[in-house]
Each structure stands twice: as C-alpha cells, then as structure tokens.
Amino acid sequence: MKYDIIVIGGGPAGATFAANAPKKYKVLLIDGHKIKYKGNGKPCGGLISPDAQKLLKQLGYEIPAEILTDPQIPLVKTIDIDSRVTLDCARNYINVDRAAFDEWLRSKAADNVETVFGICSDIKRDEHGFSVCVSGENGDISEYRSEWIVGADGADSIVRRKLFPNKKPRKYTAIQQWFNAEKDEPFYSCIFDKTATDRCMWSLFKSGKMIFGGAFPQENSRKRFEGAKKKLQMHAWYKFGEPIFTEACTVVCPRAKDLYCGENKVILLGEAAGFISASSFEGISYAIKSGKLAAEAFNCYGKPEKTYKRMAFILKIKLMVKMIKAALMFNSFFRIFAMKIGIGK
Ligand SMILES: Cc1cc2nc3c(=O)[nH]c(=O)nc-3n(C[C@H](O)[C@H](O)[C@H](O)COP(=O)(O)OP(=O)(O)OC[C@H]3O[C@@H](n4cnc5c(N)ncnc54)[C@H](O)[C@@H]3O)c2cc1C
Numbered sequence: 001m002k003y004d005i006i007v008i009g010g011g012p013a014g015a016t017f018a019a020n021a022p023k024k025y026k027v028l029l030i031d032g033h034k035i036k037y038k039g040n041g042k043p044c045g046g047l048i049s050p051d052a053q054k055l056l057k058q059l060g061y062e063i064p065a066e067i068l069t070d071p072q073i074p075l076v077k078t079i080d081i082d083s084r085v086t087l088d089c090a091r092n093y094i095n096v097d098r099a100a101f102d103e104w105l106r107s108k109a110a111d112n113v114e115t116v117f118g119i120c121s122d123i124k125r126d127e128h129g130f131s132v133c134v135s136g137e138n139g140d141i142s143e144y145r146s147e148w149i150v151g152a153d154g155a156d157s158i159v160r161r162k163l164f165p166n167k168k169p170r171k172y173t174a175i176q177q178w179f180n181a182e183k184d185e186p187f188y189s190c191i192f193d194k195t196a197t198d199r200c201m202w203s204l205f206k207s208g209k210m211i212f213g214g215a216f217p218q219e220n221s222r223k224r225f226e227g228a229k230k231k232l233q234m235h236a237w238y239k240f241g242e243p244i245f246t247e248a249c250t251v252v253c254p255r256a257k258d259l260y261c262g263e264n265k266v267i268l269l270g271e272a273a274g275f276i277s278a279s280s281f282e283g284i285s286y287a288i289k290s291g292k293l294a295a296e297a298f299n300c301y302g303k304p305e306k307t308y309k310r311m312a313f314i315l316k317i318k319l320m321v322k323m324i325k326a327a328l329m330f331n332s333f334f335r336i337f338a339m340k341i342g343i344g345k
Contacts, residue, residue: 003028005298006132006146007113008120008159011042012284013270014152015105016059016291018113022299027112028144030134032119032153033102041099042154043176043247045204045211047073047188048094048101052285059292061108067100069207075187080336081235082193087339093188095206118142123149123162129265148304149266150294152287155250157272160260169258169274172199173221174251174281176213177229177243181205190280191237196228198330199253200280203238212240215251215281222248254278256323259316261309267294273312275319279326289315 003026007014010031021027033042046069048056056063073093079086109115118134121141129147136142151159160167184205191201191214201214216224232238251271252258258274261267269275270287277283290312297308328334 001028001144003114003144003146005148005150006030006130006144007150007152008123008132009151009153009157009270009272010106010115011102011152011154011270011287012105013272013275013287013291014150015102015108016288017150017152017269017295018106018115019059019108019110020292020295021110021113022295023110023112025112025298027110027114028146029106029109029113029115030120030132030144031106031115031117033099034117034137035119035135037099040247041097041102043174043213043249044098045176045188045202045213046096046098046101046206047204047282048096049282049285050092051282052288053092053094055285055288055292059288063094063096063101064104067096067104069095069097071095071184071186071205073186073188073204077187077189078339079189079191079237080332080339081191081231081237082332083336084235085336085339087342088187095204097206116142116144120153120158123159125163147265150269151262151266151272152269152291154271155252157268159262159266160268160272163266164260164262167258167260169252169260170255171218171250172197172215172253173218173248174213174215175221175225175246175248176211177225177240177247178245179210179212179241179243181208181210184208191232192330192332192335193228193231194332195231196224200330201228209244212238215253251281252276253281254319254323256320259319261305261312263305263309265305267297267305267308269294275315277319277322277326279322279329286315286319
C-alpha cells in the first residue's frame, strides 16, 4: 500500500502530527504501544508541564476529566540527599494517566490519516521512496510504501537508527517503581544523589500510588536504582515497602549535537529528534510542539524537511538553554549554592 507520508510512532509527537496533517496528503500512522508496553503506557511521570498545557490550549484541546489523576501538582520539592538541603518551588503540573493521554491525542487524528497498530521492524530507502515493514499484533508482517517518513518513535527510534546510523543520541536508562501510598501528597520531588546517578531521580503520587524513579547511566542501572532506594530509606527520606510494579525504558539525555531534525525526506519529531529537556527529562511539550511544526512544514511551499528544520530552530535553542541549566544543576557545588539562596523559587 502506498502513502504520501508514513508516521512511525503515535506518542504525543506522532499523534500531534497526525491531528494536524494537511488534508492533501495520504498519511499512515503506525504505532506499536500495545506490543511495546504490553498494554501498559510508556513509563512516564504523566505530568503535563505549563509549556505543554499552553500548547494544548493553542491547539484548542482541553484535557478531559477522565484522563486526570489525583493529586494535581502545584509544587516541586528539590532534595539534595548528601547536603540535606531542600527547596520548594511553586509550579503547576497537570497529573494525567499517560496511556489514556496518548490514546486521547491519537483519537484526534485527521480524516486523511489511517492508523495501523504494529511494530515497525524495518525501513529501507530505494529510488522510489521508502518501504516500511510492520509486524502486527498477531505476528503478521505487512509492507507499506511512502514518499516521506516521519520518525516519532521515541528514544529508541528505529527511524533514526536505520536511516541515520551515525546520529546516535546519548541515552540513559529510566527506571520507575510503583508503591501503594497511604495518601496522595500534592507535590513532585526532584532528587539528587551523585552516588546513584549524575542526572536526577523523582517521586510523585498518582491515584493512591507513589512512583519513585530516575534516569541512570545504562551500565549497572538497576543496581544504582536499588542503591538509591536503600540510601533514601536509610536517611529516612522515604519508606518504600514492596513495589507493585517496575518499569524501565531508554531516555535520551541530549547534547547539542543530538538535536537532529532529519533530512532528505525524513523528519524526526519529539524524543526521536532528541527533543527532551536534559535537566528535567520533561519531553511532552517538545513532542507536541515538534509534531505541530512538522505538520505546518508540510503545508508550506518548498521542501518540508528543510522548512521544519528552520521552524524547529527556536525549539533547539530552548533545549540548549536546558543543557546549560543541566550543566549547572548537576554540579553539586552550584546546585547546593543555588538551592540555599533560592534560585528558581
Ligand atoms: C520514566 C520517564 C518519565 C517521564 N516523565 C515525564 C513527565 O512527567 N512529563 C513529561 O513531559 N515528560 C516526561 N518524560 C519524557 C516523555 O515521556 C517523552 O519525552 C515523550 O513521551 C516523548 O514523546 P514522543 O512522542 O517523542 O515519544 P514517545 O512518547 O516515546 O512515543 C513513541 C511512540 O512510538 C511507538 N513506537 C516506538 N517504536 C516503534 C516502532 N518500532 N514501531 C511502531 N511504533 C513504535 C511507541 O509505542 C510510542 O507510542 C518521561 C520519560 C521517562 C522515560
């Protein structure tokens, strides 16, 4: 079957593209979440940042009440374990069920978009365009063809790996565990402990459960995670109990050279493009923004991939500012100093 555009990945980036895809194109959206995450959503905090909230409003979307999860989050607590310094900052996050949120965004796909559920297992370029192999829920293999490819397939993007093998982004392993909680606390914690990770860890509450997670260097990631839990319990910051669920996935921690929009009839969106904050790992807003920009690029005169690259320039600058913030935040001397004088409050 032949399409103008094949979008691989129906997370926030691919779904936003699909919702705004210009009518003149025949579009196929391929999404593998049912197979990849075995019925659960992508491992995520499910916190919709103020930037993402603004973008959703611009798109005319209002998050339906049934997707919201308690508690809503008006506060971020930053904790430096070794120095025992803490800082509270007011910041409004909307707490959602991430799987339901993605489903809701996908439901907005334009009429000219067909959706297929399956895992893209191969992509090849030839003189007529692209051929994409998809393995379905029953293991059946189908082949689709297109003129353009939109890679919105997240941190482990097959589009990026197959079509741009030299553009490997820096990757960490994100691990989260869910625990029963006595009550929902209305804050999100950002935790620093340099023995566990040179990035950050986090905790939050969601519908009677507490989620504790973090981004760890890929080597010994599980050992680091368990070590961090032990230390946090020992210092009486947390009382975890038995985990009810553990989830893990790759997360991109971008450097400037990892921000890559694609070229030559291939467009990368969201985390596949490296568009995620290097300081907080907040990525939903960048996914939505890049999906919207790419759809607009297909509506403009000229080559969509070049127009998109130009349009995404501001997004890249914003992400580079986050990288500078990350370099300061992940330096314990600067971080403790900044927390003590209340920077970011
Ligand atoms: C543990 C964790 C917690 C996070 N918490 C937050 C948070 O609270 N707030 C926030 O803003 N950001 C958070 N992030 C970041 C955020 O989840 C991502 O940046 C964001 O989801 C990226 O959106 P995306 O659409 O680019 O990719 P994804 O959301 O990863 O979506 C990719 C989609 O592509 C599909 N896919 C992948 N490979 C294939 C394939 N081969 N074939 C077919 N389909 C495929 C997947 O099934 C998925 O549906 C968190 C990340 C992690 C790892």
